[in-house]
Amino acid sequence: MPITQSDIEKVAQLAHLELGEEELKTLGPQLAEIVDYVEQLNELDTTNVEPAIGGLTPEGERTETSRPDEIFGSLGQKIALAEAPDPAEGHFRVPKVL
Amino acid sequence: MSRQTVEFSITAAERLNETLNAFLQIDREGALQRAEELDRSGKVGPLAGIPIAVKDNICVKGLQASCGSKILGDYHPPYNATVIERLTNAGAVVIGKTNCDEFAMGSSNENSAFGPVRNPWDTTRVSGGSSGGSATAVAAGIVPVALGSDTGGSVRQPASLCGVVGMKPTYGRNSRYGLVAFASSLDQVGVFAREVEDAARVLGVIAGRDPQDATTADVPVPDYTASLTGDVKGARIGFPRALFGKGLDNEVKSSVESVVDVYRDLGAEIVDVELPNAGYAIAVYYIIATAEASSNLARFDGVRYGFRAENAPELRQMYRRTRAEGFGPEVKRRIMLGTYVLSAGYYDAYYRKAQQVRTLIKNDFLKAFASCDAIITPTSPTPAFAIGEKTDDPLAMYLNDIYTVTANLAGIPGISVPCGLSSERLPIGFQLLGPYWSEEMILKLAHGYEQVRPFNERPPISAS
Numbered sequence: 236m237p238i239t240q241s242d243i244e245k246v247a248q249l250a251h252l253e254l255g256e257e258e259l260k261t262l263g264p265q266l267a268e269i270v271d272y273v274e275q276l277n278e279l280d281t282t283n284v285e286p287a288i289g290g291l292t293p294e295g296e297r298t299e300t301s302r303p304d305e306i307f308g309s310l311g312q313k314i315a316l317a318e319a320p321d322p323a324e325g326h327f328r329v330p331k332v333l
Numbered sequence: 334m335s336r337q338t339v340e341f342s343i344t345a346a347e348r349l350n351e352t353l354n355a356f357l358q359i360d361r362e363g364a365l366q367r368a369e370e371l372d373r374s375g376k377v378g379p380l381a382g383i384p385i386a387v388k389d390n391i392c393v394k395g396l397q398a399s400c401g402s403k404i405l406g407d408y409h410p411p412y413n414a415t416v417i418e419r420l421t422n423a424g425a426v427v428i429g430k431t432n433c434d435e436f437a438m439g440s441s442n443e444n445s446a447f448g449p450v451r452n453p454w455d456t457t458r459v460s461g462g463s464s465g466g467s468a469t470a471v472a473a474g475i476v477p478v479a480l481g482s483d484t485g486g487s488v489r490q491p492a493s494l495c496g497v498v499g500m501k502p503t504y505g506r507n508s509r510y511g512l513v514a515f516a517s518s519l520d521q522v523g524v525f526a527r528e529v530e531d532a533a534r535v536l537g538v539i540a541g542r543d544p545q546d547a548t549t550a551d552v553p554v555p556d557y558t559a560s561l562t563g564d565v566k567g568a569r570i571g572f573p574r575a576l577f578g579k580g581l582d583n584e585v586k587s588s589v590e591s592v593v594d595v596y597r598d599l600g601a602e603i604v605d606v607e608l609p610n611a612g613y614a615i616a617v618y619y620i621i622a623t624a625e626a627s628s629n630l631a632r633f634d635g636v637r638y639g640f641r642a643e644n645a646p647e648l649r650q651m652y653r654r655t656r657a658e659g660f661g662p663e664v665k666r667r668i669m670l671g672t673y674v675l676s677a678g679y680y681d682a683y684y685r686k687a688q689q690v691r692t693l694i695k696n697d698f699l700k701a702f703a704s705c706d707a708i709i710t711p712t713s714p715t716p717a718f719a720i721g722e723k724t725d726d727p728l729a730m731y732l733n734d735i736y737t738v739t740a741n742l743a744g745i746p747g748i749s750v751p752c753g754l755s756s757e758r759l760p761i762g763f764q765l766l767g768p769y770w771s772e773e774m775i776l777k778l779a780h781g782y783e784q785v786r787p788f789n790e791r792p793p794i795s796a797s
Contacts, residue, residue, distance in 0.1 A: 243669070250627060250672040251634070252665060253653035265727055266670055272728055273616040273674075273683065276690050286688030287695055291518070291744030292769045294550040295505035302544050314411045320641035327636050332648045 238267045335382030339368035339426050342384035345475045345796035346429055352794055353451050355460075355469040357389050358397050359429040367426050379538055381424030386470040386479040389430040390437055391522065392511035393417050396427070400513050401435040401445035401463075404659025405639045414511020415546065416480065416522050416539040423538045428476065431466025435661045436630065437482050437515045439463045440490055440733040441723065444663040449720055452495060453792035454759055458717040461491030461733075464525070468495040471525045472760075474796035478535050479525040484515050485618050486712075486737025488523030489749035493712035493762030496751045496788060498526045498779070502536060503769050504744035505550035508543035516625035517548075519618075519741040529750065529780040533557035536772060552770055560773040565781035566600035568774070570765075571705035573608050576736065582715040588753045588761045589711045595786055596709075596778075606701040606708060610693045611739055615731055617694065618738040620674050620687035626664075627671030633659065666727060695743040702768040707775050709765055710736045712749040716759035736764060746772050750779045751788035760790075 243263050247254045254262065316322040321329070346359050364384070371382055387393055390400040392410035394417075399405045417427065434444040442450040442465030450465035452458040453473040460469045464481025468491035471479050481488040483501035492499025501523040509520055522539065526532040540554045572593060577586055597603050635641035635655030642654035660668070674683035701708060714735060723730045740747040746769075749762040767775040 238673075242673075246669055246673045246676060249676060250668050251631070251649070251652040251656055252660075252668065253650075253657040254665075255657075258662075258665070262666065262669060265666060266673065268728055269619060269670060269731075270673070273620055273687070276613055276616050276620075276686050279610070279613065279690055279693065281686060281689035281693070284689040284692050286685055287691040287742075288688055291504045291695070292550060294552050294770070295548060295744075297551065310411055317411065318408055318638040320635060320639070329636055330646055330648050330651045 238263055238270065335368040335371040335426065336365060338382050339364050339384045339428060342428050342476050346470065349473055349475060349794060349796065352456060353453060353469050353473060354448050355431055355450050355466040355473070355475070356386070356429045357399060357432050357447055357466070360396055360427065363395060364426050364428045371424060371426070376424060378422065378424030379534060380420060383425045383478065384428045384476050385420060385425045386429055386431050386467055386476045387417065387427050388433050388464050388467050388481045390433060390482055390513040391417065391480055393427050393430065396430055398430070398513065399447070400437070401433045401447060402660065402664070403446045403640060404633045404655070408639050410511070412511065415508035415543045417511065419539050420535070431464070431470055431479065433466055434463035435664050436513065436626070437463040437484055437487055438626070438663050438667055440486070440730055442466070442491070443720065443724055444661060446661055451720070452717045453794040454496065455717065456794065457719055458759070459494065459720055461494035461713070461717065463487040465491045467525050468492050468497060468499065471495070471497045471527060472792055473794055474791070477527055478531050481523050481525060482512055483521050483523040483741065484519045485622060485741050486734045488525065489737050489747055489764060490713050490733060492525055492749045494717040494760065496760030496790065496792065498529055498532050498748065498750055500524050500532050500536065500748040501740060501746060502540065502772055503746045505548050506746070506770070506772065507539045507541070508546040508549050510543055510545035514629040516622040517629065518625060519622060521741070529776055529783050530558060530561055533561060533776045555773055557773055557776055560777040561780040562777065563781055563784045565596065565778055568601045568707070568778060569604050569705040570596050570601050570778070571604050571606035571701050571708040573606050573611070573708060573710060575607065576611060576710050580714050580732070580735070581711060584755045585711050585713070585715060585761050589709070589763045592752050592763045592782060593709060595782060599781060599785065604705045606705055608697045608701060608739070610690065610697050613690050614694055614739045614742060615735055617687045617690045617742060618734065619670070619731060620683050621691065623667045623671030624675050624684050625671070627668045627675065630664070630668055663727070691742050694739055698743045698745060707765045707767045707771070707778055709763060712736055712762040712764040716755045716757070716761055740766050745769060746775060748775050748779050750782060752786065754790055
């Protein structure tokens with residue numbers, strides 16, 4: 236399936252990525268080539284095949300493991316904010332939303 | 334005692350880093366302090382005083398975790414990954430954080446924002462990736478063991494290219510709490526070591542259920558070193574003949590085939606097996622891994638940690654610019670591909686289809702393991718290639734993972750073991766894949782080979 240310039244722009248929008256002119260130009264053909272490659276999967280009939288979603292091993296899929304409902308420590312506001320680019324008054328400050 | 338060992342590693346890391354670029358951070362002061370504390374306390378543990386290098390996408394409290402990306406650059410996580418907590422409790426001393434492909438996306442370490450790692454066997458060649466720094470640190474004798482992460486081969490492939498042992502355990506065998514997520518249904522922390530026994534020892538320490546990671550399974554952790562008897566007699570090793578064909582370097586082919594002969598001589602039974610859908614693994618992988626990555630990497634938005642772009646007065650503009658300036662080309666490519674395959678109208682055609690074929694690949698293995706205990710393949714189709722050789726062709730780069738991605742898709746364990754040098758004196762590795770929770774068996778088989786064909790060669794760039 237061909238990937239148009241407007242497809243790329245739409246996907247970039249969805250992915251919250253600002254792409255430059257050069258990137259828009261190179262990404263289109265590169266993605267098209269990869270998508271073309273992955274379409275070889277259509278050679279396979281998977282009509283009644285369950286998708287492998289969820290745990291991979293029977294042991295990993297067990298869900299009965301639970302823990303006691305006890306309060307335990309968390310990082311706390313100070314540490315949680317320590318790596319923020321713009322913390323203010325105990326919050327994460329961001330540019331204006333609207 | 335610990336201090337001496339740790340100091341040797343730190344000094345070697347510092348001295349060789351200009352050449353190899355294996356470390357993004359070397360913690361001389363902190364590591365020496367911890368080593369001295371260990372010496373003073375007289376505390377003994379299974380890894381007492383062992384210096385260890387850790388891939389820069391695994392959280393070590395007090396050290397950076399850049400993930401090889403500008404977007405996290407100077408990020409310092411406020412907690413330890415569970416695997417680090419366990420290693421430290423066992424007496425290991427983290428000496429630094431190793432270079433890697435950005436967010437573990439790559440097979441050559443050329444996607445690091447901080448420059449490629451250089452292969453100690455030939456510094457014009459790649460180390461492999463994405464855990465290239467960890468592989469190199471062990472290969473060059475800087476540390477005896479290191480941690481990496483393996484999403485599609487990122488421990489096994491660089492291990493092969495650098496001539497060390499690299500192991501990825503079963504999905505759910507160890508905790509990913511504190512491992513920066515790339516593709517959550519594939520990611521697993523793995524171990525590098527010079528020798529199989531060291532890998533077994535480290536795996537024994539980090540394995541097991543962790544309440545902080547719901548995907549860890551409640552399966553008992555055996556003493557992996559106890560299985561290393563050297564006796565592989567009667568083991569059934571599956572040989573997938575069809576995978577030894579097109580695209581495989583001749584020297585790698587004959588080297589791995591001679592490993593099969595060694596196993597036969599040791600009394601193992603070689604069984605023909607088929608993995609009919611293995612050829613589709615790369616296609617499946619690049620749908621599932623990118624889809625999951627596009628979702629996991631949504632958290633890097635310039636709000637809570639890491640880099641934020643300047644001059645973006647509006648929120649969404651800030652997100653877009655931060656990500657545009659913070660992520661490198663391969664990460665952007667994968668986020669774009671992942672977003673595309675998950676976008677409205679395409680989900681069934683790509684993601685669901687890939688998950689169905691993943692079931693077929695998993696079933697191939699279940700069927701094959703009905704007649705064998707482990708499967709042998711090459712780890713990488715070629716020895717280390719030149720830096721820059723494949724950077725312009727993403728698809729050619731992806732094909733490096735052809736032998737390793739299937740283990741991640743199926744969730745099974747795999748190990749890469751060195752089995753010789755090419756005519757250009759570049760390491761070659763073979764891979765053993767086993768059924769779920771068969772770490773003991775594949776370690777035992779790997780060790781059995783190592784006993785009769787020890788890999789004693791050392792690279793020209795080396796600590797000692």
